[in-house]
Every structure is written in C-alpha cells, then in structure tokens.
Amino acid sequence: MSLVAAKGLSLAFGPKVVLDAASFTIGPHDRIGLVGANGTGKSSLLRILAGTAHPDSGDLVFRRGARAGYLPQDVATLPDLPLVEAVLASVPGRSALEERMRQAEAALAAARDPADQLELSQALAELHEELEHFEEHHGRVRAERILGGLGFAEDDLVRPARTLSGGWKMRAALAGLLLTDPDLLLLDEPTNHLDVPTLEWFDGFLRGLRKGLLLVSHDREFLNRQIDRVLALEPEGLRSYAGDYDDYRRQRAEEEERLVAQAKRQAAKRAQLETFIERFGAKATKAAQARSKEKQLERMEEVRTLEHRATLRFRFAEAPRSGREVLRLERLSKAFGPKVVYRGLDAAVQRGERV
Secondary structure, three states, X not given: OOOEEEEEEEEEEOOEEEEEEEEEEEOOOOEEEEEOOOOOOHHHHHHHXXXXXOOOEEEEEEOOOOOEEEEOOOXXXXXXXXXXXXXXXXXXXXXXXXXXXXXXHHHHHHOOOHHHHHHHHHHHHHHHXXXXXXXHHHOHHHHHHHXXXXXXXXXXXXXXXXHOXXXXXXXXHHHHHHHHOOXXXXXXXXXXXXXXXXXXXXXXXXXXXXXXXXXXXXXXXXXXXHOOEEEEEEOOEEEEEEOOHHHHHHHHHHHHHHHHHHHHHHHHHHHHHHHHHHHHOOOOOOHHHHHHHHHHHHHOOOOOOOOOOXXXXXXXXXXXXXXXXXXXXXXXXXXXXXXXXXXXXXXXXXXXXXX
16 A cells, blocks of 8 residues: 555646646655756655645545655754754654653552552553653664764753754754654755765665655765655656666666657658658549548657756856965864864865865
8 A cells, every 4th residue: 555645736836837737656665766957846745745835736645644754955943952852852742641651640549449440550551561662762762873873972962952053953853853753754855964974874774764765865876775766857747767866867868769769750751741742632543542641640649759958058267277375274263152163274285186
C-alpha cells in the first residue's frame, strides 16, 4: 500500500503554472530525488506534502496514521530552551504520556478496592512500558547521539538553542526531525550547512533508515547514494524515472534522442505525402489516392520533442596578470560572542596557488 498518493495536483502563482494535474505515489520505502531547475516548484511540492501549503486543486491521501516530517531550506526559529530540550520538544506526545502516568499513579494511590488496585496497577505497568519504548526511540540518549553525529559538542547540549547561528539552527532542526522518526522524510537541501565529517555521518545515518524519503539536493553524489527513483519537474510536467540521478540524466538524453529521430522520420513522411498530394491531387486517375493521403496526413499526430528551458550564457573577460602576492591576511580576528573562531591570523596566497 502506498504511503501517500497524489492525484491531479495543480498549483499556479499568477500566470506561472508550477503543477499541472500532477499524479504520483510514494511507497513506504521509496527513496526519491525531486529534481528540476530553480523556480520550478520543488519546495512548493514539499510544502504541499508537509501540509504547510495547499494545491489549487487535486487530492493528496496519506495512509492512515502515516506522518511526514519536513525540513525546509531555512529554519526561522527554535524553541527558547537548551538545545537538547528544544530537540526533545519536537517529538509530540511526551507531555501527554507523562500526564497520563501522573493521573494513573494518583488514582492508584487513592484506590481502596483490590480489583480497582489491580486494574490500575496493570494500566500503570502498560504506561511505564509505553514510556520506555518512547524513551528508546525518542528519548534523551537518542537525541544526544543524533546531535553528536551532527557535530554538536557536549557543552552545546545545554546552550540556549536561540543563540545558534543559521547553519547550526538548521542542524538542530534536522536533529529534531530525525528524532521524531516520521514515516516520510521531506528534505529540502539538508546538506547545505554540513561539513565533511558531519555529511559522512548524515549520509550513513540516512541510508540506514527504512523510511520513505523525498530529497531535494544539488549535491549529485549525495543524491546518487540516497535515491533509487527520480521525480522530475520538466517543462512538459512531472515525470518519474527509475534509478538514481545519473540514471535519470541518461534516460532523459535517450528519450530526447528517440523523440528527435521520430520527429525527423515523421517530417520526412509528411513531406512525402505533401509532395504526392501536390503532384497528383488534380489528376483524375490519382485523385482517390491523393484524398487518402490527405486523410492520412490529417490523422498524423505530431511528435513533440523535449522542450529546453532558456538558459543564461555569459563569460568573464580574461583578467590581467596579478602580482606575485594575490592576498595577504594580517592579524585577522573573528568571534561570535565568547566563541573565538580565530585570533591574530596571518596568511598569504601566491599567484597560481590553489588553497
């Protein structure tokens, strides 16, 4: 059974059509790359699937009980809590479960009838088991492991989340998303603010998840490692391709070659028919054949080749030769509050060096 099924989704911003009756399904273990040129609607489609935006028309049906977790490109705010508490707060249901336990404990303490005591004891034992399961999958230990994998130091766990820089806020939001363990991960450029060690950890962590995944990324190597299917926002609409990003590019090129060849053959056939009609249409002995050729020409459906989006081409004029020393840094310092990034930095870059 599909995790989510979309049928006839349409979305437009004024005259710009983003989705035109798009239909697709996502299975429980599908790992899909969402690709397309900038401005074609990748983030808009993710927001529709996340429920933070709505299409102009069409239907979106999730499997009963299925949850989607969405990581946008930019994270605006985090809860005004210590980092690990802010991440734990992203998981719904904890406070309700703890409140149910308090109520059960109070009811058990007040109960006098043995039958009621036995029933309440069993209910409390089940709640404890439920809480243990919750802690195992969404608790502090797992939250700290995820934060550590994303590059946070132990001292960062008690740091106010609101004081994090933009890139670290994104990592904290990603930690919260991974901790919620949704059925469908919707990731919009998740690697933008990750350094190499963190990217390697995240790459392995993500590949180990048996969850549905819809991923937008300009990192082609990362995309290839993570996906086995592509949804492409093309000029002719939303298209689906099997395989990774490289497979998609190859299939797209083969499709274009095939359509161009078909269009050439059709053009030659059309020219042949038109020549026959023009030459023999007025002759009584060939008039019937000419009319048959005309009908054949009318029934011929035009082969449409793939449309190419307009691209901007530019070039830089060759720069004049620089001096031997291209760049010099002297006593450069930078800090974010008490955190010193560097102090008294001296460096130089010579012409031709690649740093």
